[in-house]
Amino acid sequence: MVLRTLWRRKTRTLLSWLGITIGIATVVALSAMAEGFLNNYSTVIQRSDADLSVQARQSPGASIEVAEATVDQRYCDELRRHPEVDSVSALLYTIVPIPQVPYFVVFGHEPDGFAIRRFKVTSGQTLSSRGVGGQGRPLLLGKAAADGLHKDVGDTLTMYQQVYRVVGIYETGSVMEDGGAVISLNDVQNLTNKPRQVSNIWLQLKRPERLDYVRERLQ
DSSP: OHHHHHHHTHHHHHHHHHHHHHHHHHHHHHHHHHHHHHHHHHHHHHOSSOSEEEEOOOOTTOOOOTTTOOEETHHHHHHHTSTTEEEEEEEEEEEEEETTEEEEEEEEEOTTSGGGGGSEEEEEOOTTOTTOOSSSEEEEEEHHHHHHHTOOTTOEEEETTEEEEEEEEEEOSOHHHHTSEEEEHHHHHHHTTOTTEESEEEEEESSGGGHHHHHHHHO
16 A cells, blocks of 8 residues: 555655655765764874874863864963973964855964974975065965865965965875965964964973873873
């Protein structure tokens, strides 16, 4: 009886089947995207050439608050004065919509910090290079993003009505990083209206073998 009813209403049955199929495919795709994002997020955090990473505390069992959880930048100044710390590098990243890409990841690094060194510029200049003046604020664009957006050195990119100029193309080997862009920490703070806020603080120690001791003291 059920099969006979379904056969008589072929159009409704087909539409229902398509709806269920699309729903399942969407859930599977979103799950894969979420898993991939979290894996790449972890890779980005771990590939900073740092001995220690300091970031905002999350409540036990809480979900990752992407681009939301921040700490005050004053901790960078305090950590620089710590006798065990050799170098400090800070990051603030955000997700912005741009034409063709609704979720575009932008990393804000200190142009002279050690953490930005892994962004290997393959063409153009670095953020800290002299003579990067011109229209728009300087921006480094990942190779994958440059290919997808058809952008090259000298082109511009607009984010929240602010014009940025591509001064260099980089590669890191991370899908998340190579599909995004890098601007100065100060520019991201202004872009997100988060003055003196950072997502991560990375530390290089004078004596890396004292990692456990320093971690305990900092906590």
